[in-house]
Amino acid sequence: xxxxxxxxxxxxxxxxxxxxxxxxxxxxxxxxxxxxxxxxxxxxxxxxxxxxxxxxxxxxxxxxxxxxxxxxxxxxxxxxxxxxxxxxxxxxxxxxxxxxxxxxxxxxxxxxx
Amino acid sequence: xxxxxxxxxxxxxxxxxxxxxxxxxxxxxxxxxxxxxxxxxxxxxxxxxxxxxxxxxxxxxxxxxxxxxxxxxxxxxxxxxxxxxxxxxxxxxxxxxxxxxxxxxxxxxxxxxx
Numbered sequence: 001x002x003x004x005x006x007x008x009x010x011x012x013x014x015x016x017x018x019x020x021x022x023x024x025x026x027x028x029x030x031x032x033x034x035x036x037x038x039x040x041x042x043x044x045x046x047x048x049x050x051x052x053x054x055x056x057x058x059x060x061x062x063x064x065x066x067x068x069x070x071x072x073x074x075x076x077x078x079x080x081x082x083x084x085x086x087x088x089x090x091x092x093x094x095x096x097x098x099x100x101x102x103x104x105x106x107x108x109x110x111x112x113x
Numbered sequence: 114x115x116x117x118x119x120x121x122x123x124x125x126x127x128x129x130x131x132x133x134x135x136x137x138x139x140x141x142x143x144x145x146x147x148x149x150x151x152x153x154x155x156x157x158x159x160x161x162x163x164x165x166x167x168x169x170x171x172x173x174x175x176x177x178x179x180x181x182x183x184x185x186x187x188x189x190x191x192x193x194x195x196x197x198x199x200x201x202x203x204x205x206x207x208x209x210x211x212x213x214x215x216x217x218x219x220x221x222x223x224x225x226x227x
Contacts, residue, residue: 004156041201043157043217056214090156101147102215104156 003027004105006091012111013081020077021108023091031055032074033102034066035090043090049074078110086112115140115206119218126194127226134189134221136204146187147205147215148178157203163187174198199225 004025013019025032033056034046048056049068063079074091091105120135138144145164149157161172168180178189187204204218 041151041220041222043203043220045214048214092157101159101162102157104158106156107154 004091004093004103006089006105006108008108009106010109010111012113014113015081015083017081018077018079019081019110020075021089021091021110023074023076023105025072025091025093025103025105027093027095027103029093029095029103030071031094032068032071033092033094034074034076035092037088037090037107039087047074047076081110081112083112086110115144115208115216117204117206117216117218119204119221121221122219123222123224125224125226128196129193131192132190132194132198132223134202134204134223136187136189136218138185138187138204138206140185140206140208142208145207145209146178146180147207148172148176148187148189149203149205149217150174151201151203151220153200160189160202194223194225196225196227198223 007022031050033048035043037043046060047066051071052068065077068074088107088109090107092102094102116139118137126132147162148160150160151157160176161170163170163180171177176191178187180187201220201222203220205215207215
């Protein structure tokens, strides 16, 4: 029983393409997140949704668009991919915002060539 | 605004030796503090958390951390490390109330030497 799952695990694509990453959690949590981890392991929050409502929207290029069809799912769509988008993208969920622990997915390694 | 400083980017330590990974935070209000571990090619996993109460917090895999408000620190310790503890460790902070985000430190790579 995977708590937070992401698909795909690896994504290799060319500059200019559009791609999506999907995330699902079966923990019954209200809040979900997208993080970007760069090659130096720095973890930066991108977006957060609480019950399908966008609550955190960090300074991220508008080529990145999150979408939460229901509170168990949070997808990330990226338009016009650039070399600098290469990173590991993590989805996470938590029962509340800022108080409890976050449960992370296994990550999606995106490589843009 | 909250921030986290992890003072060491890498910590090499021999197997069965003790280890301390340092974390300092900055916040204008009370805080919640966390340590996460990331094994190679995996997501982050919570080791332990401080929300309130006792300042000594015990976590999984024999780790513990002590919240020190006067020194604004939350250092992670283990009395005897194993090879399997080799991983990246992240300190994180959040502020209670409302929709507060969690801010992560830059991580400390713990390398256990056989």
